[in-house]
Amino acid sequence: MDSTTSILPADDLRHLVESGGAPRLVDVRTPGEFETAHIPGSYNxxxxxxxxxxxxxxxxxxxxxVLVCRSGQRASQAGQALAAAGLPNLRVLDGGMTAWQAAGGPVSRGRARWDIERQVRLVAGSIVLVAVLLTVVVPPAKWIAGLIxxxxxxxxxxxxxxxxxxxAKLPYNRGPRTDLDSVIRALAADRP
Incomplete structure (x- = not known):
């Protein structure tokens, strides 16, 4: 975490949102993840x-x-990138959407998808399982499991x-297209 980026607990953000003093929320997850569930009023x-x-x-x-992702890791990376560009007043939602939902914060929901982490576990586990079973016939297949x-x-x-x-690049995960022009238009339109 950069020295100009701080952590904001989910309960504190929920109180800010409820009081009408919400900061600008930037969700750095994929468009598909964002479409599945996001904090109302956030920008993808x-x-x-x-x-x-x-x-x-x-x-x-x-x-x-306030930067948001699933768990806080990608938001921390985004904080480092924006801090390097000279943006002050950055905070990362501690625990991301997982903590936000646990704190009872409101969520806008769309089409349900498996999150990327769950998909990685499925694909990696399946490859390892197939590689181990394949070693019965082709012993060098163990190296596939080792590579994973x-x-x-x-x-x-x-x-x-x-x-x-x-x-994340698969059509299933992409969701609606998010490009720089549409993001800037949305940010500019909602500027106080």
């Missing part, structure tokens, strides 16, 4: 879009900003997941 700016266009977005995020294990270890240590990034 996927992490990859935010990283690529942080300087353009900075001009539209000059007030208090190495990839998961790297994902945990680096905070990135190549399989998750690939799964």
């Amino acid at each position: 700016v996927p992490l990859d879009l935010l990283r690529e266009h942080r300087d353009e977005l900075r001009a539209h995020l000059d007030e208090q900003v 294990g190495a990839g998961l270890t790297f994902a945990a240590l680096s905070g990135t997941c190549a399989m998750g990034m690939l799964l």
